[in-house]
Amino acid sequence: MTQPDTEKRPSVGLVSLGCPKALVDSEDIVSRLRSEGYDIVSGYEDADLVVVNTCGFIDSAKAESLESIGEALAANGKVLVTGCMGAKPEDITRIHPKVLDVTGPHQGEAVVRSVNRHLPRPHDPRFDLVPPGGLKLTPRHYAYLKISEGCNHKCSFCIIPSMRGRLVSRPLGMVMREAEQLAERGVQELLVISQDTSAYGVDLKYQADYWRDREWQTRLYDLCDALGELGIWVRLHYVYPYPHVDRIIELMNAGRILPYLDIPFQHASRRVLKAMRRPAASENTLERIRTWRAQCPELVIRSTFIVGFPGETEADFEQLLGWLDEAQLDRVGCFKYSPVRGAAANDLPDAVPDEVAEERWHRFMQHQAGISARRLQRRVGGIEPVLVDSMEGDTAIARSYGDAPEIDGQVIVAHAGDATPGDALDVKIIGSDAYDLHAEMAEAPELRPVDAL
Ligand code: SF4
Numbered sequence: 110m111t112q113p114d115t116e117k118r119p120s121v122g123l124v125s126l127g128c129p130k131a132l133v134d135s136e137d138i139v140s141r142l143r144s145e146g147y148d149i150v151s152g153y154e155d156a157d158l159v160v161v162n163t164c165g166f167i168d169s170a171k172a173e174s175l176e177s178i179g180e181a182l183a184a185n186g187k188v189l190v191t192g193c194m195g196a197k198p199e200d201i202t203r204i205h206p207k208v209l210d211v212t213g214p215h216q217g218e219a220v221v222r223s224v225n226r227h228l229p230r231p232h233d234p235r236f237d238l239v240p241p242g243g244l245k246l247t248p249r250h251y252a253y254l255k256i257s258e259g260c261n262h263k264c265s266f267c268i269i270p271s272m273r274g275r276l277v278s279r280p281l282g283m284v285m286r287e288a289e290q291l292a293e294r295g296v297q298e299l300l301v302i303s304q305d306t307s308a309y310g311v312d313l314k315y316q317a318d319y320w321r322d323r324e325w326q327t328r329l330y331d332l333c334d335a336l337g338e339l340g341i342w343v344r345l346h347y348v349y350p351y352p353h354v355d356r357i358i359e360l361m362n363a364g365r366i367l368p369y370l371d372i373p374f375q376h377a378s379r380r381v382l383k384a385m386r387r388p389a390a391s392e393n394t395l396e397r398i399r400t401w402r403a404q405c406p407e408l409v410i411r412s413t414f415i416v417g418f419p420g421e422t423e424a425d426f427e428q429l430l431g432w433l434d435e436a437q438l439d440r441v442g443c444f445k446y447s448p449v450r451g452a453a454a455n456d457l458p459d460a461v462p463d464e465v466a467e468e469r470w471h472r473f474m475q476h477q478a479g480i481s482a483r484r485l486q487r488r489v490g491g492i493e494p495v496l497v498d499s500m501e502g503d504t505a506i507a508r509s510y511g512d513a514p515e516i517d518g519q520v521i522v523a524h525a526g527d528a529t530p531g532d533a534l535d536v537k538i539i540g541s542d543a544y545d546l547h548a549e550m551a552e553a554p555e556l557r558p559v560d561a562l
Pocket residue numbers: 260261262263264267268269270304305388
C-alpha cells in the first residue's frame with residue numbers, strides 16, 4: 110500500500126545563468142538532487158535552500174550573477190554558489206560573505222554533497238523519481254548533449270580555459286547511451302555542445318569505444334555517424350573550420366545529421382584573428398565554405414562575431430563586411446568587444462573607443478540583415494519539415510533544420526490545426542523577412558514522427 114506523503118520534502122531552488130553548457134550543468138544538478146529525494150522549486154521563498162549556477166563569461170554576466178546571489182540571500186538566506194564564477198571563490202565571498210559554499214563549473218557531485226551538508230537529505234525509497242537520462246530544463250522535444258568540457262585554446266578575449274580547464278572529452282559510448290535515452294524519452298532534436306566540438310576526442314587520442322555492439326572511435330565523425338542512427342534531428346554547435354569537418358558534410362548530405370553548422374568565426378581580418386589567437390585563424394575559411402556549399406547546397410551556417418576588438422582598424426572592419434558578402438552566412442550574431450577581467454586581450458594596445466564600436470556594430474547588423482533576408486528568401490516556395498515549439502491559437506511557432514532554438518529565427522505556420530509542441534509538420538514556405546520564415550500547412554495537417562522527416 111502506498112504510504113501517505115506526510116512529511117514535506119526538503120526543497121531546493123535553482124537559479125541557472127549563462128550558456129547552454131551551464132544549463133547542462135544545471136540539469137545534472139537537478140537530476141542528482143531529485144534522485145536523492147529533494148523537491149526542486151522555482152521561487153526563492155518556497156525553497157529551503159537556493160543554488161545559484163553562475164556565469165563568468167564577461168563582466169556583465171558576472172555582475173548579473175552577483176546580483177542574483179544577493180537577491181537569493183535577501184529572499185532566502187541559505188545560498189550555495191556554483192558554476193563558472195566559482196572558479197574564483199574569493200570574487201564571490203568578498204561581496205557575499207554569507208554564502209554557505211562555493212563550487213566551480215561542472216561539479217554536480219560537489220554541489221550535491223554541499224546540499225546534503227546544509228540541508229540533510231531525506232531517506233525514503235519512494236523518492237526514486239528521476240527518469241533515465243536525468244531531468245531536462247529544456248522542452249521535452251529537444252535537449253543539449255554535452256560531449257566534452259574545457260578547451261585547449263587560448264583565445265585572448267576568453268577566460269573559459271582558466272575556469273574550466275583543458276579539454277576533457279566524454280567517451281563516445283557514454284555520450285551515445287545518454288543520447289539514446291533522450292531519444293527514447295521523446296526528444297526529437299539533439300543539440301551537440303562543447304567549448305570546441307571539432308576537437309572532440311583529441312585528448313583521448315580518439316580511443317575506441319563500444320555502442321550497440323559496434324566499435325567506434327571517440328572522434329567527431331564517428332559521433333555524428335552514430336547519432337545519425339537515432340533517427341532524430343542532430344545539430345552541431347561550436348565547430349571550428351578545420352579540414353576534418355569536410356567529412357562531416359558528407360554525413361549531412363547523407364541525411365545522418367542536419368545540414369547546419371554553428372561556427373564562431375569572430376572576425377575575418379587575419380590581423381585581428383591573430384590578436385584574438387583564434388583556432389583555425391590561418392585557414393582559408395571562405396574557400397572552405399565554398400567547398401561545403403558545393404558539396405551540400407542546403408547547408409545553413411550560423412556564426413558569431415566581435416567588433417571593436419583592440420587594434421581593429423576601419424580597414425579590418427571593412428574587410429569583415431566584405432568577407433560577409435562573400436561568405437553569405439545564413440544566421441549571424443554580433444557582440445561589441447567588452448573586456449573580461451583576467452583575459453589576455455586586456456593588455457592589448459589601441460582600444461577601440463565605445464562610440465566607434467557601437468557604430469561598427471550597427472553597420473555590421475544592417476549589412477548582415479540584408480544577407481540573412483536574401484538567404485531566407487531563397488527558401489520561399491519550398492516544402493520543408495519543421496518541429497513545433499509552441500502554439501499561439503492555431504498558429505504554430507516552429508523551427509526548420511536551419512533554426513537552432515533560442516538563437517536563430519522561427520517558422521511561423523498559419524492554421525496548424527491542433528498541432529502540439531514537439532510535433533513534426535510538413536509546411537510550405539510562403540514568405541520571409543530578415544529573421545523568420547512564414548508558412549502554411551503543405552497539405553491537410555499531418556503529424557508524423559520526426560524520424561520520417
Ligand atoms: S575556443 Fe577560444 S573562445 Fe572558445 S572556449 Fe576556447 S579559448 Fe574560449
